[in-house]
Amino acid sequence: MAAIPNDVRPLSVRVHEQLSADIISGVIKPGSALAQEGVASQYGVSRTPVRDALTQLTLEGLTTLVPGKGYIVNQLDEREIENVFEVRYALESLAVRNAIGSYTPQQLVRLGGLIDETEIVDPEDGDELFRLGRAFHLALVEPAANDYLRGVITSIWNHPIQHRITLTYRQGPDHQAKVIHDHRSILQALKDQDPARAVEVLAHCHDVKDPNRYEHIG
Incomplete structure (x- = not known):
């Protein structure tokens, strides 16, 4: 995963942008599980902006929240x-x-x-x-x-x-x-x-x- 851009925008927006880019480009593969703690650790941020970003990705159809597994990157069929x-x-x-x-x-x-x-x-x-x-x-x-x-x-x-x-x-x-x-x-x-x-x-x-x-x- 790439580093989060360092600019004046809210951190949740920047995390969402980078996660979206990593999913779209295939850096994060379809079927991958995205746990809040793991994503936060890899990006070097707290859980709150990650949670907000994952919620937005789900609304956009890039991920699905699966109980017990966290967020799963959707396949593109x-x-x-x-x-x-x-x-x-x-x-x-x-x-x-x-x-x-x-x-x-x-x-x-x-x-x-x-x-x-x-x-x-x-x-x-x-x-x-x-x-x-x-x-x-x-x-x-x-x-x-x-x-x-x-x-x-x-x-x-x-x-x-x-x-x-x-x-x-x-x-x-x-x-x-x-x-x-x-x-x-x-x-x-x-x-x-x-x-x-x-x-x-x-x-x-x-x-x-x-x-x-x-x-x-x-």
Whole structure:
């Protein structure tokens, strides 16, 4: 486990951030037991901020409190991934339909720039691929007039489960090429003001049953 960041934020927030990062990155493996005393000792903090952090992780779906065993790091199963992508697709497709015709030249250039960046990233760099994917999809829905819709989509992308999906699976150059192709197709549909085509391609970005989409690590 990494050390707790030393900054002005409340200790419970920093402990939660580090625990979440260690779970998402796989440093703390699925099925691991997280006892308050043990975590507090490893991080060099008291039990109180650890208890608060573990409670928050449970609310976020990263851990489960099991009587007699403490907090257990949850497995990330295929159904959970499908649920996340199903909701994201429904909301993002609605936002794209809402936004078609409202994209400025600057916004279209921004989307193209994010695709170009994705093209040169190391295909094994999960953190950078997640950052660029998140940035593209949030830029994609930015022109939607519904503030609440955009806010919900942002909250999904900010949820630790979304980040964990990216880092739990090795995506590789084939998947990277597919993402780039899909994103360029979406961008062209936006330029053509073709919402049906944009939403059709967007569906491929959320197709977790595509056998080429994920390869389990290990």
